[in-house]
Amino acid sequence: MSAVDLRTRLRELARFESAGSPVVSVYLNTEWVDEHQRERARIFVKNALAEARGRRWADGDDLDWIERQGKTLVERAAFEGANGAVLFACGSANLRELFPLRVAFDDTFVVDARPYVRPLAGILDDTPPSLVVFVDGASARLIALDATGVSDETVLQAEVPARHKTGGWAALAESRYQRHLLEHREQHFEAVAAAISAWTDRYDAHHVVLAAEPRAAAVLRKHLPDAVAARIAGVVAGARHESVSVIAERAAGLLARVERQAGVRNVNEALAEAAEGGTAVAGVTATVGAVNRNAVRHLYVLTTFREPGAVCQDCGALQRGVHFTCPFCGRGTRTTELGEALVERVLASGGDVTTLESHRPLAGHGGIVARLRYAA
Ligand SMILES: [Zn+2]
Structure with a gap:
């Protein structure tokens, strides 16, 4: 899948x-x-x-x-x-x-x-879909990585130009060869860049990680379209003899750090927006209200968040705490764990959910903040 x-x-x-x-x-x-x-x-x-x-x-x-x-x-x-x-x-x-x-x-x-x-x-x-690219002067490997692991891989091999020596013209041949190789090298990186662009689209890769020597990474970067270059999450070490799983594992470590940092940053921004009032709400009560209006675009919640709640068996409205009747329609409710119920509701309405192991300011706001589809 x-x-x-x-x-x-x-x-x-x-x-x-x-x-x-x-x-x-x-x-x-x-x-x-x-x-x-x-x-x-x-x-x-x-x-x-x-x-x-x-x-x-x-x-x-x-x-x-x-x-x-x-x-x-x-x-x-x-x-x-x-x-x-x-x-x-x-x-x-x-x-x-x-x-x-x-x-x-x-x-x-x-x-x-x-x-x-x-x-x-x-x-x-x-673990959004990402692309890991090993590249050196004459070869490349594209590795598609998603939540399930390595979902696809391919090897690109540059044609090595034949070397001709003619009589006493060795020096000239040598320089010709070098120039030829240089041209081909550019072609090689150009071709690798084209392959990366195609795979980035094909796999909807959110991030690209380069596994390369700094020089090879710099040359490749020059050939990448801006939209793809902007997705480069970082560069890790990589050698041609290394296995796909070794390279993928190293890239996964970098990707995990990048995602964690992005999560922390996004929560800080959402909390700032909530403080100004408008496009985000912080805290359990405000978030439950926004979820009941199907207004949440992105929910950020601590993995440790747990709270008893009630869900209406008729209109589906959520409430904090234990209640026997729904405040909206007066029908009966059943008890639920609010964290799971909020996550389900946001996903079901097409929103996204990020969970965080820890985040001090978020914990200070009850462990939950939501970005809204429109200003509250
Ligand atoms: Zn109801």
Whole structure:
């Protein structure tokens, strides 16, 4: 599944509610350094399944499916390069899905009427499609990287011009060759730049990371159209003999830092806008109000944010705290965790969601701020 499909699927899952058996959502960290950690993951799945079966929380077939998939993942029989996997199962709605992901996260097992999408939303936002480009004087490698890992790769090889020596004209031949090589080198970088532009469009790459010696990176940069050059997130080391996974891993480290910094910056801007009043609101009460109006364009929320809430079973309006009736339509409500409910609602209405591990000013505003589609 491509990154674009994954994002579309996330919005669909955020809207999904089962009328029959509940949805089982499992987040499994498969980034094991040793056998001890692998054993811990196995036990986590085993205990969660035993509890769900014991309490008859979920459909037996769904739990059997989770057990089989979990076993395959723990034994590393599938998705070897993945550091995490997300599973959703709801047999009564024919929902059985497994997404391998390249980033690790906390093991989580949730049974509810709706899929638990908040961690997945955060991960997809943190790992937008990107392009990693290794380049040297005569070759290049394009690596498409998204939330699931390396989604595509290709090798570009420059034609090496033949070297002709003629009699005593060696010196002249030498200089000719050098000039020829220089011209071809420019052609090589030109061709690589054209390939990068095509792939940037094809994969909707938000960032481009160059893996190259500084000189090669500088020459390539000159050939890139401004729109593509503006997407260069940084340059990392790279050598022709290195494997794709090694280069991709190094680039992923840089991309994670860039995304984290962008998240912090965007939250600071949103908080400043909220303070001025207008295009953003900060704090739980104001955000719940904006979400109820379907006015949120981008929600920023701490991963630790949890609060009891109520959702109207008729009009869907959200409220803080426990309430038995809806303030808008007077019908009955059910309790919900507000953080997850807000994330689902924003995704379902076409907005974006960024989750942050920590952000002191945001914590000071209740852990939540929202940019609006229009001035409040
Ligand atoms: Zn209502």
